Amino acid sequence: MTQETPEPTDTEVKFPKRIKHRGRVLATIYGKSKSYPSYRVAWTTAGRRMMKAFLRYGEAKRHADGLVKDLAKGSQVTALTGGQARDALAALERLQTFYQATGRRVSLLAGISEYCEAASKLHGRTLGEAVEGYLRTVASVKRKDIKETVEEFIAADEPRTKAGEGKRAQLSAKYAYNREIQLRRFASTFPNTAVCDLSKEHLDAFIASLGELKSKSRNRRAATSAKSRNHYRAAIKQFLQWAVRKDYLPLTHRLLEADAMRPERANTAEVTxxxxxxxxxxxxxxxxxxxxxxxxxxxxxxxxxxxxxxxxxxxxxxxxxxxxxxxxxxxxxxx
Structure with missing residues (x-):
């Protein structure tokens, strides 16, 4: 049988006992007192003073020696409490499981940073709620080039311009023709752009560009008046609403809230x-x-x-x- 080394008495150890590395004190052991009936190990890491209590001096000494080795290496582990260390290990295990399932490596810092950034934008809602909302809307949207989508919209509405026997057409052929011109001009402004990638900035830029177009007349007046721009807005609005029904745009797109989509008050001339x-x-x-x-x-x-x-x-x-x-x-x- 092996015999345990007897614990030194407080009279054999001079407290506070300083544990050094290359002449620098990195940890201090405090003895028992009336106010503190235990041995305490104190150290400083990452600008924070840490302390841990032990019933036996030997345990305190072994802990202090281990701390000094870690601190001498520059390790930040000593800054963690026991609970924090357990949480960190559990988080690393979850990240490893995620890597095995998806093949994607994510560091603990990147994961926490992304979570905090997302949570700050959710106003109290959970990430799970946000993901469910995303899957119900954006995730089901089909990507399709705006030029192709406009042509599909025009073709889908063409039957409405045909009048049945003894009936009036649902849509004026002249109105449909003018709308085709407007939407094709809109689509040509954003080549190689999917409908779901449109933004408010796109709409603002397009409406603003209408005022820059010039007619072929000698006086070079602007080709679009406020009334004409309102017609463009109406055509774009119809197209976007149809795109939502076809799942080319999410229901929550909010493009119609663009500043340029607000109707203008047309300066109509005096009626003669x-x-x-x-x-x-x-x-x-x-x-x-x-x-x-x-x-x-x-x-x-x-x-x-x-x-x-x-x-x-x-x-x-x-x-x-x-x-x-x-x-x-x-x-x-x-x-």
Whole structure:
């Protein structure tokens, strides 16, 4: 049987006992006292003073000797408490498991830094909630070039410009044609760009560029007025809403919140009209159906497209009135 080395008595050891390395004190052992009935080892690491208590001097001495070796090597392990050391080891085990499952190596510092950065943006929500929300929206979005997507949108809407037998087309062919021009110009501005990669900055830049385009006229006036820019905004809005339904954009894209997408107040010119004398001259000069069109347009205020959809039944159906049915009205409301 081996005999244990007897513990030295407090009279045999002079306290505080300083443990040195190359003449430099790196740890200090304090003896028992009335206030502290245990041996205490104190050391400083990373600017923090640390202390640990032991019931026996031998345990305190062995711990102090080990500390001095670690401190002399510049190790930061001595700055950790027991609980912190256990947490660090458990975290490293999780990272190793992650590496084995995915093949991706992530350092403990990188993992914690990324977590803290993400958590600071979630306003109290957990990362799990954020990931679930992401998977319900962004993760299901299909990547498709904006030029191809615009052509798909145009083709998908073309049947609406065709009128069925005895019915009015759902979409004006002229309106669809103008919208095609607007959207193709929009798509050509961002070549090799997926719809899901569009940002508010893209929309701001495009709307701003419309004011820089010049017409072919001699006075070189801007090609797009405030009213025209509003038409572009409407076309882009329709396209983006369709892209959401087709999963080319996430539901939470918020592109329509771009500053440039807010409608402008168009500076409309003063409305002019024919005087009674001028209208009389037009009626006296016109012949046949044209005289009826001028009379109804001038006196009832119908739009040209609405006039062309009328037949005599609409004129005589209600005595003293011209009826514009919902199917013939621009607003699709009877009046």
């Amino acid at each position: 009209f024919y005087t009674p004398k001028e209208l009389r001259a037009l009626l006296e000069t016109a012949e046949g159906a044209m005289r009826a069109i001028i009379a109804i347009g001038g006196l009832a205020g119908l739009r040209t497209a609405e006039l062309l959809r009328l037949d005599w039944a609409d004129v005589w159906r209600v005595p003293g009135h011209i009826e514009v049915t919902a199917g013939k009205s621009k607003t699709r409301q009877r009046r």
